[in-house]
Amino acid sequence: xxxxxxxxxxVLQSVLVxxxxxxxxxxxxxxxxxxxxxxxxxxxxxxRVLNKLFHKDAVLAxxxxxxxxxxxxxxxxxxxxxxxxxxxxxxSLPFAPAADVIALVGLFAxxxxxxxxxxxxxxxxxxxxxxxxxxxxxFLAEPAMLMTLFTASLISHSTSLPTIVDTLGHRELxxxxxxxxxxxxxxxxxxxxxxxxxxxxxxTHLELTMIHEAMILEYSARHLALIxxxxxxxxxxxxxxxxxxxxxxxxxxxxxxxxxxxAFAALVAKLAVAGAGLALLETLSAKMRIFRAPEFLGxxxxxxxxxxxxxxxxxx
Amino acid sequence: xxxxxxxxxxxxxxxxxxxxxxxxxxxxFMRAPRFIxxxxxxxxxxxxxxxxxxxxxxxxxxxxxxxxxxxLPDLPFHVRVDELSGFFLLLLGGVSFGISLFASGxxxxxxxxxxxxxxxxxxxxxxxxxxxxxxxxxxxxxxTWESMALSSYFLVTTEHxxxxxxxxxFIYLLVAHIGAISILLCFGVLHGGHGDYTFDALRAAxxxxxxxxxxxxxxxxxxxxxxxxxPLHVWLPExxxxxxxxxxxxxxxxxxxxxxxxxxxxxxxxxxGIRWEWGLTVLLFGAATSLFGVLFALMQHDLKRLLAYHSxxxxxxxxxxxxxxxxxxxxxHPVAGALGLVAGLYHTLNHAVFKGxxxxxxxxxxxxxxxxxxxxxxxLIRYLPQTALYFLIGALAISALPPLNxxxxxxxxxxxxxxxxxxxxxxxxxxxxxVAAVLALSGALTGMCFVKVYGIAFLGQHRHEFxxxxxxxxGWERAGMLWLTIACFAxxxxxxxxxxxxxxICLALVGTGLSDEAMASGWLWLAPTASAQASYSxxxxxxxxxxxxxxxxxxxxxxYHGRLRRADPxxxxxxxxxxxxxxxxxxxxxxxxxIFAPVYRIHRExxxxxxxxxxxxxxxxxxxxxxxxxxxxxxxxxxxxHIGRLQQGRISVYLLYSFLTLxxxxxxxQ
Numbered sequence: 011x012x013x014x015x016x017x018x019x020x021v022l023q024s025v026l027v028x029x030x031x032x033x034x035x036x037x038x039x040x041x042x043x044x045x046x047x048x049x050x051x052x053x054x055x056x057x058r059v060l061n062k063l064f065h066k067d068a069v070l071a072x073x074x075x076x077x078x079x080x081x082x083x084x085x086x087x088x089x090x091x092x093x094x095x096x097x098x099x100x101x102s103l104p105f106a107p108a109a110d111v112i113a114l115v116g117l118f119a120x121x122x123x124x125x126x127x128x129x130x131x132x133x134x135x136x137x138x139x140x141x142x143x144x145x146x147x148x149f150l151a152e153p154a155m156l157m158t159l160f161t162a163s164l165i166s167h168s169t170s171l172p173t174i175v176d177t178l179g180h181r182e183l184x185x186x187x188x189x190x191x192x193x194x195x196x197x198x199x200x201x202x203x204x205x206x207x208x209x210x211x212x213x214t215h216l217e218l219t220m221i222h223e224a225m226i227l228e229y230s231a232r233h234l235a236l237i238x239x240x241x242x243x244x245x246x247x248x249x250x251x252x253x254x255x256x257x258x259x260x261x262x263x264x265x266x267x268x269x270x271x272x273a274f275a276a277l278v279a280k281l282a283v284a285g286a287g288l289a290l291l292e293t294l295s296a297k298m299r300i301f302r303a304p305e306f307l308g309x310x311x312x313x314x315x316x317x318x319x320x321x322x323x324x325x326x
Numbered sequence: 327x328x329x330x331x332x333x334x335x336x337x338x339x340x341x342x343x344x345x346x347x348x349x350x351x352x353x354x355f356m357r358a359p360r361f362i363x364x365x366x367x368x369x370x371x372x373x374x375x376x377x378x379x380x381x382x383x384x385x386x387x388x389x390x391x392x393x394x395x396x397x398l399p400d401l402p403f404h405v406r407v408d409e410l411s412g413f414f415l416l417l418l419g420g421v422s423f424g425i426s427l428f429a430s431g432x433x434x435x436x437x438x439x440x441x442x443x444x445x446x447x448x449x450x451x452x453x454x455x456x457x458x459x460x461x462x463x464x465x466x467x468x469x470t471w472e473s474m475a476l477s478s479y480f481l482v483t484t485e486h487x488x489x490x491x492x493x494x495x496f497i498y499l500l501v502a503h504i505g506a507i508s509i510l511l512c513f514g515v516l517h518g519g520h521g522d523y524t525f526d527a528l529r530a531a532x533x534x535x536x537x538x539x540x541x542x543x544x545x546x547x548x549x550x551x552x553x554x555x556x557p558l559h560v561w562l563p564e565x566x567x568x569x570x571x572x573x574x575x576x577x578x579x580x581x582x583x584x585x586x587x588x589x590x591x592x593x594x595x596x597x598x599g600i601r602w603e604w605g606l607t608v609l610l611f612g613a614a615t616s617l618f619g620v621l622f623a624l625m626q627h628d629l630k631r632l633l634a635y636h637s638x639x640x641x642x643x644x645x646x647x648x649x650x651x652x653x654x655x656x657x658x659h660p661v662a663g664a665l666g667l668v669a670g671l672y673h674t675l676n677h678a679v680f681k682g683x684x685x686x687x688x689x690x691x692x693x694x695x696x697x698x699x700x701x702x703x704x705x706l707i708r709y710l711p712q713t714a715l716y717f718l719i720g721a722l723a724i725s726a727l728p729p730l731n732x733x734x735x736x737x738x739x740x741x742x743x744x745x746x747x748x749x750x751x752x753x754x755x756x757x758x759x760x761v762a763a764v765l766a767l768s769g770a771l772t773g774m775c776f777v778k779v780y781g782i783a784f785l786g787q788h789r790h791e792f793x794x795x796x797x798x799x800x801g802w803e804r805a806g807m808l809w810l811t812i813a814c815f816a817x818x819x820x821x822x823x824x825x826x827x828x829x830x831i832c833l834a835l836v837g838t839g840l841s842d843e844a845m846a847s848g849w850l851w852l853a854p855t856a857s858a859q860a861s862y863s864x865x866x867x868x869x870x871x872x873x874x875x876x877x878x879x880x881x882x883x884x885x886y887h888g889r890l891r892r893a894d895p896x897x898x899x900x901x902x903x904x905x906x907x908x909x910x911x912x913x914x915x916x917x918x919x920x921i922f923a924p925v926y927r928i929h930r931e932x933x934x935x936x937x938x939x940x941x942x943x944x945x946x947x948x949x950x951x952x953x954x955x956x957x958x959x960x961x962x963x964x965x966x967x968h969i970g971r972l973q974q975g976r977i978s979v980y981l982l983y984s985f986l987t988l989x990x991x992x993x994x995x996q
Contacts, residue, residue: 064882064885064886065886067887067889067890067891068889068890068891069890069891069892069893069896070890070891070892070893071892071893071894071895071896072892072893072894072895073705073708073787073895075707075708075785077707077718077785080875083874083875083878083879084871084875086874086875086878087870087871087872087873087874087875087878088871090870090871090874091867091870091871091874094870105866105870107851107853107861107862107863108861108862108863108866108867108870109728109862109863109867110860110861110862112737112740112741112860112862113728113733113737113862113867116726116727116728116733116737117728117867119725119726119727119770119773120722120727120728122773123722123725123727123773123776123777126777126781127777127780127781127785129781130777130781130782130785130786130908130909131781131785131786132786132895132897133704133705133785133786133787133895133903133905133908134895134896134897134900134903134907134908135897135900135903135907135908135909136897136898136900137897138781138786138908138909138913138914139909141777141781141909142909142913142914142916142917143917145773145774145777145778146774146917146918146921148770148773148774149767149770149771149773149774150770152766152767152769152770153763153766153767153770156740156762156763156766157759157763157766160744160759160762163744164744164746164747164759167747167859168858168859168860169740169741169744169859169860170858170859170860170861173858173859227896227897227898228895228896228897232882232886236878236882301920304917304921311763315759315760315763318756318759319756322747322752322755322756323752323756
């Protein structure tokens with residue numbers, strides 16, 4: 011692989027994922043509408059919303075600090091980096107070694123800290139409430155996420171995602187019981203980290219039950235658009251991390267143009283199934299009380315740890 | 327003295343003596359406060375910088391020794407600088423440079439004799455830490471260890487008019503001495519009754535496995551008391567808030583690290599022959615310390631007390647790194663052991679830098695607003711914009727967020743723990759990743775805690791009506807914070823350089839460093855084992871985020887527009903927003919209080935519904951006081967009450983005691 015094609019692949023993958031992330035969200039919402047016997051707004055709705063928001067004048071509270079204005083851009087930058095690192099379409103990308111799975115978790119934590127700080131910046135009651143809850147979910151989800159990733163790392167003797175994909179994607183089809191536990195734990199973390207039901211409701215209109223939405227209440231126009239876009243990127247990043255670890259088949263090598271087409275087709279198929287699955291899951295379950303969240307995420311953590319112990323006891 | 331023959335050790339000794347000289351000159355000119363703050367402290371800062379350079383030089387140079395013409399007849403002081411001492415001298419010098427700069431501005435308001443004394447104690451404190459790091463015999467080590475404890479005791483009780491500060495000082499002195507006795511006993515065990523007390527002799531001692539373990543335990547708990555390890559941490563949250571802020575920064579940033587130095591020096595160098603059981607002990611104590619520290623930090627609303635609990639947490643993280651290293655070395659995997667040691671030592675340096683910075687930030691807030699209670703702060707970013715920026719960097723660094731320095735060392739610790747499959751015993755092998763999970767949990771909790779600190783102190787609406795508008799920190803103070811902020815970035819973005827230096831310590835102490843492949847990846851990529859296994863590049867990280875930030879900013883303005891209006895906060899249309907509707911520090915910690923309720927001893931007073939003047943009170947205490955310290959105190963009192971009966975106050979009774987003693991000696995000691 012030469013450097014030029016590596017960089018082309020890198021840029022292509024990032025731009026592509028950044029562009030299709032809102033589509034992913036639109037697809038989930040559309041599926042959910044169908045499941046609830048509604049006609050839905052169509053899969054292009056998130057783009058229309060983004061366009062509308064970018065056109066509006068930004069309204070800022072009088073006492074909002076520079077940190078409040080910088081946060082949407084930082085958030086967007088973090089998520090862009092995340093989808094650049096995850097082997098969504100191809101492995102051995104030039105930027106991929108910049109962060110392994112642990113650094114990726116750190117990256118999400120960085121984004122979370124900034125958005126929580128922004129939530130506290132104006133000093134409204136809902137903002138601080140949201141920040142407090144978000145950090146609570148965050149500290150519960152982060153160890154569970156790391157444990158899940160450690161299980162995959164221990165199997166492939168590496169914490170770098172491309173190596174994990176190469177090892178797990180080119181093995182004979184062996185069922186690892188530890189990975190089954192890790193997959194369930196990962197799914198639970200994914201729901202919690204992306205503010206989905208049962209932890210949070212992305213389309214809620216009831217302030218007191220909000221988590222993520224409460225933090226960003228003071229945002230408007232382009233700032234809000236960037237935050238919404240970053241949220242859809244985060245969801246896509248999480249789902250593709252899940253693909254990389256649990257269903258790594260079809261991901262191309264950088265520089266392999268024919269493989270890229272296959273990889274793209276595989277990605278679209280996988281995303282469509284995952285989006286429909288997410289919509290089904292959200293339709294079938296109800297939102298939990300906030301103080302059930304520790305129990306939910308504690309279970310995820312226990313499952314992940316159990317998976318790792320099983321790996322040590324049975325698979326070595 | 328001509329340059330080519332100058333040895334690092336001579337430079338280190340000379341610089342330490344200059345520190346003492348500066349301190350004495352401060353005392354001599356105590357009537358000239360301008361001289362002390364304008365010359366003595368900045369000169370001390372320059373000495374720090376020179377010492378840091380000496381340390382860096384010593385890491386690369388072969389060990390150099392000297393014998394000082396001081397001490398008792400026939401018992402001279404031996405000093406030596408090797409890679410390990412050099413690294414800690416670098417830490418001491420680098421961090422105290424920033425702190426002394428800050429102190430030059432901070433102490434301007436202190437008046438008269440107090441400032442002269444402060445200058446003496448401060449510089450003697452610095453010099454004793456330097457001597458602890460270069461001591462090469464147990465005798466000099468203990469003397470300087472004690473002078474370090476005493477000078478810092480006097481610094482803690484600088485404001486001795488408050489009873490609380492005197493009490494804090496007493497607890498500090500007590501725990502410091504329990505630790506010192508334990509260290510003394512450890513040297514006694516190593517000495518074993520023959521030879522002398524130079525470190526060379528102690529190193530050569532051949533110990534049975536029982537005595538080696540005894541020496542390990544004595545050293546571990548002795549130094550652990552100074553480091554603030556569970557359950558000997560109780561002095562830290564008392565002493566740090568009592569001391570003036572630069573002193574808190576120095577104690578938390580540097581003094582705790584001398585305990586880590588002592589631990590590594592005695593366990594790796596003097597005792598040697600590390601066993602994995604020892605490592606497991608260190609590991610488990612480290613994990614407990616780190617989780618406990620952060621859980622209590624989340625409950626605090628006194629900023630400096632909160633930071634003190636975070637020092638406890640970070641000492642735990644350092645101990646996890648060192649414990650991992652010992653487990654691997656003890657089981658015959660020196661390369662993985664070197665990785666653990668690198669992680670531990672790098673976190674030692676990182677914690678010194680960001681904790682120094684945070685304590686200085688707390689000092690800047692205290693000086694400009696007079697506030698230490700988070701619940702009264704709020705909106706300070708508008709009064710202290712630069713301090714707010716430095717504090718933000720410190721907060722992100724301590725929360726182990728990339729691309730700053732705290733993340734690098736936690737990342738290395740995770741990498742070390744992922745070497746667990748090398749271990750033979752399946753119990754230890756599964757225990758190591760669980761410790762990593764504890765580390766992940768405390769890292770995430772730290773993030774929550776610093777969102778709380780920053781959000782409540784610097785952001786939001788202000789909760790306190792100031793008589794005069796708070797002023798931004800002075801130039802000296804900002805320079806001190808800026809130095810440490812730059813260090814946070816430098817150590818975070820270019821970790822490979824410092825890790826290369828620490829690797830030399832591993833080569834000297836463990837005999838093996840990181841794998842060759844790890845050092846060959848170039849300055850941009852940090853890959854501690856092999857680049858296919860794990861790699862991290864903070865520079866790429868920062869550049870991508872910054873590039874996307876800039877590009878998005880431009881594109882949004884080019885394609886759409888950048889129009890902006892200011893208005894009242896929306897808050898879902900809620901009309902009457904007051905500052906009291908924001909979360910307080912205690913409210914922010916409420917989920918933690920609920921989830922981890924069994925950890926705390928909570929005392930609550932809830933008013934009755936018909937109470938005309940309802941008051942809600944809540945106190946959270948450390949269970950260790952009730953489970954460990956108070957029983958010991960009661961037992962000591964009981965014992966001394968009985969022994970006190972011997973004391974009759976009549977000369978005839980005392981003569982009787984002497985007589986009985988003589989009889990007893992005549993009977994038994996034949």
